[in-house]
Each structure stands twice: as structure tokens, then as C-alpha cells.
Amino acid sequence: MHYADGRSTACEDVLPSQVAGCTDLNTTAFLYRVFRAEDPDLVVFTGDNIYGADSTDAAKSMDAAIAPAIDMKLPWAAVIGNHDQEGTLSREGVMRHLVGMKNTLASFNPEGIEIDGYGNYNLEVSGVEGTSMDEKSVLNLYFLDSGDYSTVPSINGYGWIKASQQVWFQQTSSSLQAKYMNKNPKQKEPAPGLVFFHIPLPEFSSFTASNFTGVKQEGISSASINSGFFASMVEAGDVRAAFVGHDHINDFCGKLSGIQLCYAGGFGYHAYGKAGWSRRARVLSVQLEKTDSGEWRGVKSIKTWKRLDDKHLSTIDSEVLWNRGSNGRRGKNPDGS
Amino acid sequence: MHYADGRSTACEDVLPSQVAGCTDLNTTAFLYRVFRAEDPDLVVFTGDNIYGADSTDAAKSMDAAIAPAIDMKLPWAAVIGNHDQEGTLSREGVMRHLVGMKNTLASFNPEGIEIDGYGNYNLEVSGVEGTSMDEKSVLNLYFLDSGDYSTVPSINGYGWIKASQQVWFQQTSSSLQAKYMNKNPKQKEPAPGLVFFHIPLPEFSSFTASNFTGVKQEGISSASINSGFFASMVEAGDVRAAFVGHDHINDFCGKLSGIQLCYAGGFGYHAYGKAGWSRRARVLSVQLEKTDSGEWRGVKSIKTWKRLDDKHLSTIDSEVLWNRGSNGRRGKNPDGS
Numbered sequence: 001m002h003y004a005d006g007r008s009t010a011c012e013d014v015l016p017s018q019v020a021g022c023t024d025l026n027t028t029a030f031l032y033r034v035f036r037a038e039d040p041d042l043v044v045f046t047g048d049n050i051y052g053a054d055s056t057d058a059a060k061s062m063d064a065a066i067a068p069a070i071d072m073k074l075p076w077a078a079v080i081g082n083h084d085q086e087g088t089l090s091r092e093g094v095m096r097h098l099v100g101m102k103n104t105l106a107s108f109n110p111e112g113i114e115i116d117g118y119g120n121y122n123l124e125v126s127g128v129e130g131t132s133m134d135e136k137s138v139l140n141l142y143f144l145d146s147g148d149y150s151t152v153p154s155i156n157g158y159g160w161i162k163a164s165q166q167v168w169f170q171q172t173s174s175s176l177q178a179k180y181m182n183k184n185p186k187q188k189e190p191a192p193g194l195v196f197f198h199i200p201l202p203e204f205s206s207f208t209a210s211n212f213t214g215v216k217q218e219g220i221s222s223a224s225i226n227s228g229f230f231a232s233m234v235e236a237g238d239v240r241a242a243f244v245g246h247d248h249i250n251d252f253c254g255k256l257s258g259i260q261l262c263y264a265g266g267f268g269y270h271a272y273g274k275a276g277w278s279r280r281a282r283v284l285s286v287q288l289e290k291t292d293s294g295e296w297r298g299v300k301s302i303k304t305w306k307r308l309d310d311k312h313l314s315t316i317d318s319e320v321l322w323n324r325g326s327n328g329r330r331g332k333n334p335d336g337s
Numbered sequence: 338m339h340y341a342d343g344r345s346t347a348c349e350d351v352l353p354s355q356v357a358g359c360t361d362l363n364t365t366a367f368l369y370r371v372f373r374a375e376d377p378d379l380v381v382f383t384g385d386n387i388y389g390a391d392s393t394d395a396a397k398s399m400d401a402a403i404a405p406a407i408d409m410k411l412p413w414a415a416v417i418g419n420h421d422q423e424g425t426l427s428r429e430g431v432m433r434h435l436v437g438m439k440n441t442l443a444s445f446n447p448e449g450i451e452i453d454g455y456g457n458y459n460l461e462v463s464g465v466e467g468t469s470m471d472e473k474s475v476l477n478l479y480f481l482d483s484g485d486y487s488t489v490p491s492i493n494g495y496g497w498i499k500a501s502q503q504v505w506f507q508q509t510s511s512s513l514q515a516k517y518m519n520k521n522p523k524q525k526e527p528a529p530g531l532v533f534f535h536i537p538l539p540e541f542s543s544f545t546a547s548n549f550t551g552v553k554q555e556g557i558s559s560a561s562i563n564s565g566f567f568a569s570m571v572e573a574g575d576v577r578a579a580f581v582g583h584d585h586i587n588d589f590c591g592k593l594s595g596i597q598l599c600y601a602g603g604f605g606y607h608a609y610g611k612a613g614w615s616r617r618a619r620v621l622s623v624q625l626e627k628t629d630s631g632e633w634r635g636v637k638s639i640k641t642w643k644r645l646d647d648k649h650l651s652t653i654d655s656e657v658l659w660n661r662g663s664n665g666r667r668g669k670n671p672d673g674s
Contacts, residue, residue, distance in 0.1 A: 152571055154594040163507060163569050166500035202563070225594070226539070228565020232500050234489055257491040257562070 001027050001045070002083065002271035003065035004054035011269040015276050024064070026269040027279075030309040031068040034281050037313050042105070042123075043069045046245035047081025047146075047198030051270055052094075058087035059097050070102045077105045077141070079119050081198035081245060082148035082158060091148065095119045106143070110172075116162035117145030122172050128288065128296035132185050138298045139286055140176050140191055140238065142169055146199040150223065158199050158246075160227035169195075169229075173236040190238035192299050192322060194284070199223065200244045203230040204261050207254035213319050214252030214263070214306075217274065221247050233259055240302060240322040243282065249274045251282075251306060253321065260321045265306060278308035280316075289324065300324045338364050338382065339420065339608035340402035341391035348606040352613050361401070363606040364616075367646040368405040371618045374650050379442070379460075380406045383582035384418025384483075384535030388607055389431075395424035396434050407439045414442045414478070416456050418535035418582060419485035419495060428485065432456045443480070447509075453499035454482030459509050465625065465633035469522050475635045476623055477513050477528055477575065479506055483536040487560065495536050495583075497564035506532075506566075510573040527575035529636050529659060531621070536560065537581045540567040541598050544591035550656050551589030551600065551643075554611065558584050570596055577639060577659040580619065586611050588619075588643060590658065597658045602643060615645035617653075626661065637661045 003009075003024050011022035035043070045066070055061035062084075069076040078098050085091040095118035099108050107121035123141040127133025147159020177190040205220040233239040234257050241253070241260035249272075251265030264282035266273045273279065282304060289300035305318040340346075340361050348359035372380070382403070392398035399421075406413040415435050422428040432455035436445050444458035460478040464470025484496020514527040542557045570576040571594050578590070578597035586609075588602030601619035603610045610616065619641060626637035642655040 152574070152594075155571055160565075160568060162572070163500045163503035163565065166565075167504050170500060223568075225568040225571060226563040226565055227568040228497075228500065228503075228563055231497060231560075231562040231564040234492055234562060235499070237489070257489075 001031075001049050001065050002051040002268035003027060003049065003061050004051050004270050005056050005061065006064050009054060009270050012271060013273040013275050014269065018275075022269060024268075024270055026309075027267065028064070028068055030267065030269075030279060030281070032072075033309065033313055034283075034307050035068060035072050035074060037307065038283055040074060040283070043074050043076040044141075044143075044196050044243070045076065045078035046196055046243060046264065047079050048083040048245055048268075048271070049078055049081070050087065050094075051083050051268075052086030052089070053083065054270065055087040058084075058089040058094065061087065062094065062097055063101070066101060073103065075103055075105050077123065077143060077196070079143050079197050080145060085148060091145075092118050095145075110168055113168060114164065115168050116164045117147060119143060119145045120165050120168060122176075124176070127298065131296050133297055136180050136183070136187075136191070136298075137176060138180075138191050138288070140173070140193040142172070142193060142195045142239075144169065144195065144197040144229075146197040146244075147223075150225075155223075155225050157224040158221060160199070160223040160225060161197065161229040162227065166227075166229055166232040170232055170236050173238050177238055187298060189324070192240040192302060193236070193238040194302070195233060195239055195242040197242070197244055199246050200263070201230045201242070201261070202226045203256055204244070204254075204263075206256050207252065207261075212252040212254030213317050214265070215250065216252055217249040217277075218247055220250070230256075230259070248272055249277065251280060251317075253304065253317075253319065262304070262321075278310045278314075280306045280308050282306050284321075298324075338368075338386050338402050339388040339605035340364060340386065340398050341388050341607050342393050342398065343401050346391060346607050349608060350610040350612050351606065355612075359606060361605075361607055364604065365401070365405055367604065367606075367616060367618070369409075370646065370650055371620075371644050372405060372409050372411060374644065375620055377411060377620070380411050380413040381478075381480075381533050381580070382413065382415035383533055383580060383601065384416050385420040385582055385605075385608070386415055386418070387424065387431075388420050388605075389423030389426070390420065391607065392424040395421075395426040395431065398424065399431065399434055400438070403438060410440065412440055412442050414460065414480060414533070416480050416534055417482060422485060428482075429455050432482075447505055450505060452501045452505050454484060454502060456480060456482045457502050457505060459513075461513070464635065468633050470634055473517055473520070473524075473528070473635075474513060475517075475528050475625070477510070477530040479509070479530060479532045479576075481506065481532065481534040481566075483534040483581075487562075492560075492562050494561040495558060497536070497560040497562060498534065498566040499564065503564075503566055503569040507569055507573050510575050514575055524635060526661070529577040529639060530573070530575040531639070532570060532576055532579040534579070534581055536583050537600070538567045538579070538598070539563045540593055541581075541591075541600075543593050544589065544598075549589040549591030550654050551602070552587065553589055554586040554614075555584055557587070567593075567596070585609055586614065588617060588654075590641065590654075590656065599641070599658075615647045615651075617643045617645050619643050621658075635661075
């Protein structure tokens with residue numbers, strides 16, 4: 001969102017006809033539009049939620065940025081990017097502020113272990129109440145802090161997800177998989193996992209126009225070093241897609257080694273973009289399997305599309321990100337048979 | 338070394354004139370030659386010490402392979418490669434056998450933590466006895482198991498160093514650095530670290546002929562995924578060089594982000610190679626600083642060269658891998674001032 005001071009903060013990279021009166025409030029208005037159209041069960045803010053350097057008061061800026069979700073009583077989660085801490089709050093301070101806000105499902109960090117960064121946590125989505133799945137997490141959401149900038153003198157550029165975070169992620173995934181698959185009713189493959197963080201991984205550079213959906217209009221601004229989080233996700237075995245922010249005018253999803261690597265595309269108006277290329281939001285939709293006897297079971301598919309902040313709030317690039325059995329790990333059919 | 342059954346195991350890729358009578362015993366003879374010429378304080382075997390598939394008895398093969406070091410009473414360390422476990426011992430079994438052998442400084446794994454692989458350990462080299470450095474480790478050696486093959490269905494090829502190993506490595510490095518730098522006499526930069534494992538990192542592909550010393554005669558057979566160990570070494574801040582085996586006819590060292598990435602080049606005769614291109618061994622030489630008053634202090638430089646198994650046991654590609662102050666981390670001069 002790159003939110004700053006609200007009404008007094010001008011838009012960047014909009015058409016000449018849109019400049020007059022365009023402010024952070026356009027970002028706010030776009031949030032309300034998408035929320036009303038999609039009625040989401042969860043909102044995820046993928047970092048650079050505020051643009052700290054232009055925010056007079058980082059806490060107030062964050063409150064204003066997130067306000068529409070709270071106002072509409074939507075549960076929400078957030079990770080931090082590389083600009084959130086550039087104002088009156090440190091990275092730690094920004095994350096502490098976020099976890100104290102209303103309706104948030106975000107956490108500061110896991111308890112009892114030492115870990116790099118701020119805002120590494122996971123959320124479990126239970127199966128339907130009253131079914132055999134109601135004590136299982138049928139969908140796992142992982143949130144990680146991908147840092148801001150390198151602190152190693154010999155390495156320039158952006159930050160990265162550290163080994164300590166990867167071990168936490170893998171242990172969490174492994175324990176969730178064991179619970180899901182071993183306990184009654186036993187499941188044949190893990191519940192799908194979705195991962196959210198701010199800075200794209202170097203592996204986002206693996207795609208060409210022929211093997212992704214969406215556009216790539218700028219370079220992949222990943223860290224200049226590969227810290228191995230893609231490998232950790234692949235090893236974990238349950239991750240079906242990862243979602244990042246950071247690059248405003250890339251908005252693609254591409255699949256590598258069974259994992260969809262996705263951008264949303266830029267959302268905020270006080271952020272670089274491309275005049276005439278609408279601000280956008282990625283939407284995820286998760287479907288449950290229903291047995292012949294009518295009982296809801298685990299997740300069978302995950303779909304995505306983007307909403308554009310244009311006249312019709314256009315829906316574009318609809319696609320299936322994952323279907324049960326589609327990764328060939330356990331050779332199931334898309335219908336779960 | 339790719340050792341198999343000894344006298345009955347033929348050489349690979351030698352000149353027609355060398356084929357007759359060439360066996361694993363040529364590998365043994367080369368070990369003795371190098372040991373006599375260099376009189377090393379420590380020998381490091383960097384994996385594929387035996388070629389399990391051709392070894393009738395893996396334990397006996399390992400005993401025979403390492404025998405010259407034991408015979409000459411040289412302390413030695415080892416990591417395992419991707420071929421050691423192809424015989425009658427598992428990876429765990431091979432490492433357990435190694436740590437039970439005479440004169441070894443190898444360990445099975447760190448105590449008290451869960452870690453991937455077999456043979457992750459470190460060695461400390463104390464400063465000169467009777468000096469102010471005699472309770473400090475002035476040189477740190479790290480040994481890791483880089484695995485054998487991917488066990489993830491969607492990833493082909495070789496194994497990799499996992500996040501759990503990287504966290505152990507970073508914690509070990511961090512604790513060694515704290516001891517070295519904070520305790521009397523305080524030191525301005527960490528003691529140099531050297532890392533040994535079998536499979537090259539993807540970053541070994543970063544070099545062109547213009548920025549390495551040695552040769553690159555085949556592709557870099559790293560894992561097909563980047564698990565981030567290079568990033569972990571750079572983050573740690575004390576590592577000056579990493580040494581691998583695996584590719585027999587690459588023998589270069591190249592420097593990336595302050596770390597020398599080095600091959601030795603193939604040593605063993607029952608291993609692919611290049612006929613007419615001598616088998617070789619990398620030698621490391623570490624120099625201590627001496628103060629004006631004649632007291633030995635920490636390490637001031639690390640040099641390397643290779644010995645060829647030719648008529649004169651030729652020394653080639655001598656170079657300085659690291660000089661105190663040369664990485665610009667703390668802006669010291671090469672003389673330590």
C-alpha cells in the first residue's frame with residue numbers, strides 16, 4: 001500500500017488526468033472496493049504496508065492503512081517489507097504495533113525459540129465444524145519476514161529469509177503434516193500450505209513469458225544472494241504457492257518444482273507504478289472437497305485472480321494454482337480419488 | 338579417492354602407457370608421496386573417500402583408503418560424499434565407521450541438537466602454547482555433510498546442505514567469534530574459518546576463466562536447487578574459504594563476496610579423470626602473525642597450492658587465499674596494523 005500521511009500524500013505514476021486529488025485515500029478507497037466485491041474471509045498485507053520515509057507518524061500511518069479491514073470487521077494478517085520501518089518505528093516497533101491492532105491474526109514471532117526477523121508466524125484453517133476434519137488444519141498459512149536490506153558488507157541489496165527462520169518454518173510444516181496425515185482420519189497427502197512474505201526469491205527469475213500468467217515489466221528485485229528458502233519450501237513438501245509484494249509492476253504467477261511463485265502487483269497509489277496500468281490486488285479462493293455422502297473434507301483446489309482498480313473492478317488472470325493430486329507426489333486424481 | 342578393493346581395482350582415465358598395473362594402490366602411493374613431501378599437520382578427506390558400489394566391504398575399503406594417514410600418524414578428518422554409502426554401509430554407517438578409526442578428528446554430529454546428515458562438526462586450532470593466544474582458537478575448521486542425492490520428488494540431482502545444518506554452523510561460528518573477539522586479549526576481527534564438504538555450491542558457477550586460479554574442465558555438479566549455504570557462510574562473517582571435492586577435473590579457487598571457493602581436483606585413480614592430466618591434492622598453509630616483541634599471535638595469512646602426482650610431484654597454482662585485513666571488513670592493513 002505504501003501508505004504515508006493520507007489526504008496530504010500524493011499519488012505516483014498515474015495518468016495526467018488522474019493526478020488532481022489523487023492521494024493515499026485512493027488506496028483506502030480501493031481497499032473498500034475490493035473488500036465489498038470479494039467479501040474475503042482473510043486479508044493479507046504483504047509488506048510495505050506503509051511508506052515509512054513519508055509518514056509523519058508510522059503508527060498512525062499504519063492505523064490508517066489497515067483501517068478499512070478493521071472497519072469492515074475482516075480478520076487480517078500482515079508481514080513487513082523494506083519500507084515499513086523507515087519512519088518513526090523500527091522493524092521491531094512496526095511489527096509490535098501491527099500485532100496490537102484490532103482483528104489481526106498476525107503474531108510477533110514464535111515463542112520459545114530464537115529466530116531472525118519480526119513477524120514469523122503461521123495460521124491454521126480448521127476443517128468444517130461437525131465433520132471428521134474439524135480438529136485438523138486443512139489449509140496452512142505461513143508468514144515470514146524477508147528483511148529489508150543486507151547487513152553484510154560484502155553483499156549489497158535487499159534482505160533475505162535466514163536459516164533460523166527456515167528451520168522454524170520446516171519444523172512447523174513437519175509437525176502440521178504429521179498431525180494432518182497420521183491422526184484420525186488419516187490423510188494421504190499434506191494439507192496445502194501457502195506462504196506470504198515481502199521480497200521475491202531469486203527463483204522468481206526462472207520464468208519466461210511462456211510459463212507464467214500475468215506480466216513481468218521490471219526486473220526481479222530479490223536479494224543478491226540466495227538464502228535457500230525456495231529449497232526449504234520444496235523440501236517441506238506441503239507448500240503449493242508463495243506470495244510476495246515488493247515489485248509493483250510484476251504481477252505474475254509461475255510454477256517451479258511444484259510451487260506457484262506469485263506476485264500480486266502494486267496496490268498503493270503512493271508507490272511507483274505504471275501510469276495507465278491499474279493498481280491491483282490478488283485474490284485467493286480455496287475449495288473444499290465434498291464426499292459422495294455430502295461431508296466436507298480437506299482442500300481440493302486453490303484458485304486465484306486479480307482485481308483491478310478500474311471502472312468495473314475488472315477480474316483478470318483467473319487460474320487454478322493447485323488441484324489435489326496435481327503435483328504427482330502421491331498420484332491422486334484431481335477429484336481426490 | 339574413490340577407493341574400492343585395492344590391488345584388484347583398476348584405474349580409470351589414465352594414459353594407455355599407465356593402464357598396466359594401475360590400481361587403487363596408485364591412490365595409496367600418491368597419498369604417501371604427498372604426506373612425505375608436505376608433512377601435513379592435518380589431512381582432510383573431502384568425500385567419495387571410497388567408491389561404495391565397487392567395494393566388496395565398505396569398512397575394509399575405508400580402512401585401506403585412509404591407511405596411509407594412520408600409518409604415518411597424521412591426524413585426519415573426513416566428510417562423506419555421494420558414493421561412500423553405495424556399498425555395504427549406509428551413510429550413517431560410513432560416518433560411524435570413520436569416527437571409530439585411529440587418529441581421526443572427525444565427529445559424527447554435534448551433541449544435543451537435531452541436525453540433517455552425518456559428519457557435521459568443527460575443529461578448533463589453538464594459538465601457540467605459552468602465549469596470550471593459547472586459550473583461543475586461532476583457526477576454525479567446519480565440516481558438513483552435503484548429502485548425496487535429492488530425496489524430493491520434484492527436484493533431481495545431488496543433495497544439499499539443509500537449514501538445520503546451517504543454523505548449527507552459524508551458531509557455532511557466532512560462539513567462536515564471540516570467544517575470540519571478546520575475551521582477553523580482545524581481537525579486532527574473527528579468527529579465519531575454513532569449511533569442508535563434498536558437493537560444490539551453485540555459486541561455484543559464478544566464475545569465468547578470468548577470475549579464478551586453476552582450471553574448469555567440466556560443469557559444476559552442484560545441487561539443482563540453492564539451499565543457501567553460501568549465504569549462511571557470508572552472513573557468518575568468519576569464513577575465508579570453502580573446499581569441496583565431487584568434480585574431478587575442476588581444480589580452481591575463485592573468490593566471491595570475500596570467500597574463496599575451491600576445488601582440489603581429483604585425487605583417486607579409480608575415478609573418472611582426464612588421461613594425461615595428473616591426479617592432484619590441494620595443500621593449505623596457514624601463517625601466524627608475530628609481534629615485534631617476538632610473540633606468536635593469530636593467523637595472518639592462508640596460502641594454497643596443489644601437488645600433482647607426476648614425476649616431480651610438481652607444485653602448481655600457488656596463491657594467497659586470505660590475508661588479514663584483505664576483506665575490508667574492519668579496514669586493517671595486511672600487516673595487521
